[in-house]
Amino acid sequence: MARLYFDHNATSPLRPAAREAVVAALDAGNASSIHAEGRAARAKIENARSLLARHFGVKPELVVFTSGATEAANTVLRPALVGLACENLLIGGGEHPCVASGHGFAATARVALDGDGRLDFTDLREKLGFSRAPMLALQAANNETGVIQPVAEAAALVHEAGGVVVCDAVQALGRVDCAFAATGADVLFVSSHKIGGPxxxxxxxxxxxxxxxxxxxxxxxxxERGHRGGTENVAGVAGFAAAFQEVLAKGADEMTRLRALRDRIEADVTALAPEAIVFGAGAPRLPNTLAFALPGLAAETLVAALDVEGVAISSGSACSSGKVSASAVLASMGVPPEIARCALRISLGWPNNEQEGVAFPSILARVRQRMRNRA
Structure with a gap:
């Protein structure tokens, strides 16, 4: 059997339609040029912009393409906005590192998560009580646990306090509804390669x-109408649009299939390892994500052993320069360090199938037994 790739929250393989769109656009002209070649490149970008705008329910000019989610986060998490000024930044306890670094605000504060990984509203209300014109950065769904955040409820409180909500919708895009109407957010940012784009x-x-x-x-x-300088990545934007079109066409059926596959893997894992701890099990989760720990088996060692066996999984966020480090998400949930060190993440995507789901538990059982024997 081919390798089992279960790390789609890190990156999802390029969908064939996206690959074709990228290749077709590689020789495109400069979208800022006014000749025919430039106008053809501009059309690809504006078609992609309109596609995203229609889905999120905004005017096309309110969609700004970036080099990815990290740049988008750095773009939007700014104190001075066109229509108001935000004095401090509140950061959800599970936010991605590209959000959690402060971004030039005079004051920042972390809002805790509860034991299931959802935002702690008692802590949010307390911090809003000391905030003036706050900005809340809250992801739609966590990249490590898959826990879906109550963004709409949080946004209602922040708006009462005269604030703004910025929502990292990177993991939610194509998996759950993350449009403005569903989240109540003021700003969203997304990334192409999580949905099978470039x-x-x-x-x-x-x-x-x-x-x-x-x-x-x-x-x-x-x-980008003055909002983001630099020659536009025509091929990347075209590939993003192609991947997103496929997601819109197949999304509901694809997520139903992946939820069933995730649930099967979870049931098999907990059956073979009754000591397994599933993170966020009491909260709504992304249909493709399973985060769990096998106490006593270090994640770093287990990930490496599974890799040798032909399985690619993760110990959490892939955005730490390849390092396996302590999870700030699990720490915010109150998970003891000795359990957090054993945390693994399976994240499924469009190519995964039932045969792979059947194969994984037996591979895990074999690796687990070998590690326990050595211990």
Whole structure:
């Protein structure tokens, strides 16, 4: 059997339609040029922009393409916006490192998570009581545990306090509804390669002009209506659009299939290892994500052993320069360090099938037994 790739929350393999779109656009002209070749490139970008705008329910000019989610986060997490100024930044306890670093706000504060990995509303209300015009950064779904955050409920409280909500919708895109109408957020950002599009492209999406940052993060020749300088990545944007079109066409059926596959793997894992701890089991989760620990078996060792057996899984976020380090997400959930060190993540995607789901538990059982014997 081919290798089992169960790390789609890190990156999902390129969908065939996205690959075709990228190849077709590699020789495209510069989208800022006014000749025919430039206009053809511009059309690819504007078609992609309109596709995203229609899905999220905004005008096309409120969609800004970036080099990915990290740049998008740095773009939107700014104190000075066109229509207001935010004085401090509140950061959900499970946020991705690209969100959690502060971004130039005078004051930042972490909002705790509960034991199931969802935002702690008691802590949120307390911190809002000491905030003026706050910005809350809250992901739609966690990249490590798959736990879906109550963004709409949090947004209602933040808006009462005169604040703004920025939602990292990277893991939610194509898996659960993350449009403005569902989240109540003011700003969203997404990434192409999590849904089977090319790496190196993402988007910041604004609900209205007032919440666009007053100054561009990347300055240059005025591309993206002055919101993001630099020659546009025509091939990347075209591939992103192709992947997203496929997601829109297949999304519901694909997620139903992956939820069933995830649930089967979870049941098999907990049957062969009764000591297994599933993180976020009491909360709504992404249909493709399973985070669990086998106490006593270090994640770093288990990930390496499974890799040798032909299985690619993760110990959490892939955005730490290849390091296996302590999970800030699990720490915020109150998970003891000795359990957090054993945390694994399976994240499924469009190519995964039932045969792979059947094969994985027996491989895990074999590796687990070998590690226990050595111990």
């Amino acid at each position: 790496k190196g492209v993402g988007a910041a999406i604004f609900s209205r002009r007032a919440v666009i940052p007053a100054q561009a993060f990347v300055r240059g020749g005025g591309q």
